[in-house]
Structure formats: structure tokens, C-alpha cells
């Protein structure tokens with residue numbers, strides 16, 4: 001090998017390597033993009049349910065906050081009492097909420113209970129909201145049902161466990177059509193009832209709530225930033241009880257659209 005060949009060898013081999021490297025990254029990049037495409041095609045993007053308004057609009061549900069023990073008579077019938085220091089709440093998954101008229105009877109219970117509730121829908125969010133600013137974040141209201149595996153809840157209470165198994169399952173939060181707040185104003189006083197097979201089981205007034213709508217919003221906003229689409233199930237009056245397959249439920253709150261459900 002002469003000196004000239006030697007001096008050409010290194011740059012030539014480096015050029016050859018660059019070509020190989022370039023080809024490799026081209027193919028690899030292409031494969032990666034194909035893999036990315038395949039993954040995105042197979043990914044079941046979580047679909048948040050959409051609620052319907054009385055004026056025909058649809059918006060997505062974000063989170064679902066549920067207040068427990070907010071009516072004195074209900075707290076008593078559950079063998080407890082209202083906590084006057086602060087409200088007590090739990091959450092359901094957004095996909096536990098349904099707007100369908102048919103509710104699937106859940107697994108893992110022989111004692112499914114109905115709880116009729118006023119549902120507050122937020123149209124704006126906020127953190128550490130003052131009481132006087134809480135009303136402005138309300139989008140509207142609906143009648144809701146918080147279905148509960150009461151047998152599993154009793155066990156959870158005895159064992160000091162969370163209520164997850166009792167409260168969060170498919171169709172555990174039923175909700176009717178949402179009336180926007182401008183149509184009805186801030187809800188403080190309205191009769192709330194639940195009929196099961198045309199017989200009144202629950203009856204009360206939302207003014208009996210220990211913590212009213214704005215107090216609940218202000219409280220929750222101190223725990224996390226509230227957002228548009230968040231729902232607040234505000235607790236149930238007394239008269240909760242067992243339901244079974246084939247039962248027909250009608251939840252009513254004065255001024256709102258009735259919620260009609262059948263259990264299958």
C-alpha cells in the first residue's frame with residue numbers, strides 16, 4: 001500500500017460508516033414511527049362521559065366528588081352523625097358515571113342501596129375559593145343516584161378500610177339532564193324525593209344539607225384545584241334502602257328534570 005492509498009483509506013471508511021449509520025437511523029426511525037402508529041391505533045383512549053343539558057348542549061365529565069353524611073336524618077339512620085368540623089367525601093371514577101336509563105346490577109353485593117342526591121356541575125375551576133366566589137364556578141344541577149354496595153360498606157367501616165369497593169363500580173353514579181344555573185339560580189331550597197316502583201322511599205329538602213352547595217365547593221377547592229366538568233354529589237336524605245333487579249326508580253328535585261332508572 002502506498003502513502004496515497006493510506007491517506008485516502010481513513011476518510012473513505014469514515015464516509016462509508018456515515019452512509020451505514022444514516023441508513024440505519026432512517027430505517028430505525030421509520031420502524032419507530034410505525035411502532036408509534038400501531039401503539040396509538042391500539043390504545044383505548046379513556047372516554048369521559050358527556051352530560052346533556054336542558055338546552056341540548058353536551059360537556060364532558062371530569063372528576064366525581066361525593067359528599068357523605070350531609071343530611072342529619074341520613075347520618076342517624078347509618079348509625080353516625082354529621083361531622084361539624086368539615087364535610088366528609090370520597091370519589092368515584094369518571095367512568096362509573098352513567099346517563100343511561102338502565103343500570104346494571106353490580107357484582108359482589110346482595111344489598112345494593114339507592115341514594116338520591118343533588119348533583120352540582122362545575123363550569124369553571126379554582127383553588128382555595130372563598131364562599132362568595134363559589135357560586136360563580138357552578139355550571140348547573142342535576143338529579144343523581146349514588147348506588148352503594150351497603151354490605152361491602154358496612155364491612156369497610158368495621159375494618160377501618162376505605163369505601164372504594166362500596167362506592168366505585170360500573171354505573172354506580174347515575175345522573176339526569178343538567179339544568180344550567182342561569183335557568184334556576186343558586187339551589188338552596190328544593191324538595192328531593194325518590195320513588196321505587198311508584199312508592200316514595202326517600203323524601204327531604206336540600207335546605208337540610210349540613211354543608212350547602214357553596215360551602216362544599218369552597219371546602220373541596222382547598223383540597224385540590226377544582227376544574228370545569230367536576231361533579232359534586234351532595235349527599236342523600238334519609239330513607240335509603242335495598243333495590244333489586246327489575247326495580248324502577250324515579251329521582252325528583254323541584255325545578256330539575258326527573259331521573260328515571262331501571263335496574264337490570
Ligand code: MN
Nearest residue numbers: 115146235236
Ligand atoms: Mn351518597
